[in-house]
Amino acid sequence: KSGFVAIVGRPNVGKSTFMNHVIGEKIAIMSDKPQTTRNKISGVLTEKDAQVIFIDTPGIHKPKHKLGDYMVNVAENTLNEVDAVMFMINAEEGYGRGDQFILDRLERVDKPVFLVINKIDQVHPDQLLPLIDQYREKFEFEEIVPISALEGNNVKHLLQVVKGHL
Ligand code: GDP
Numbered sequence: 001k002s003g004f005v006a007i008v009g010r011p012n013v014g015k016s017t018f019m020n021h022v023i024g025e026k027i028a029i030m031s032d033k034p035q036t037t038r039n040k041i042s043g044v045l046t047e048k049d050a051q052v053i054f055i056d057t058p059g060i061h062k063p064k065h066k067l068g069d070y071m072v073n074v075a076e077n078t079l080n081e082v083d084a085v086m087f088m089i090n091a092e093e094g095y096g097r098g099d100q101f102i103l104d105r106l107e108r109v110d111k112p113v114f115l116v117i118n119k120i121d122q123v124h125p126d127q128l129l130p131l132i133d134q135y136r137e138k139f140e141f142e143e144i145v146p147i148s149a150l151e152g153n154n155v156k157h158l159l160q161v162v163k164g165h166l
């Protein structure tokens, strides 16, 4: 099994951290600053049963200037080329307009979309269900997986879920 998986989400939700954790190398540039990774940066995960090529897609959020427009276009083209999409959110933050901008674009993409709730190390488990309900109202996700990209919690499970859809 092999396939391409795009990672989308608001700035600072942990996309680069996830990539680094999974690939095990500093391929994606990590920063607290939004928009540090401007291009499609991919990391390849090769395992016995599967090869997954991840594409960090930082540019897909409401553009504030012309370069931002260009980046949204790059990101949207990426979404049409992949086999599945990981939509990552920060468990500490609720649903917001930044998410809706991305979900509106994902509505036009006919690929499985996984809701990845990151930074669960920062919240009480009781906070997860209301958060999940909130997002389920907005979009029909193929699967919903809570993780901590920083500590690695549940990342193996997420990879199993992703591989199951390739
Ligand atoms: P990106 O903009 O989506 O690529 O986000 P980054 O990967 O650059 O992460 C933004 C910040 O969140 C960094 O300071 C990371 O260390 C932090 N971060 C990422 N994942 C986690 C996590 O699972 N738990 C916690 N506590 N912090 C995280």
Ligand code: MG
Pocket: 015, 016, 017, 028, 029, 030, 031, 036, 037, 056, 058
């Ligand atoms: Mg990043």
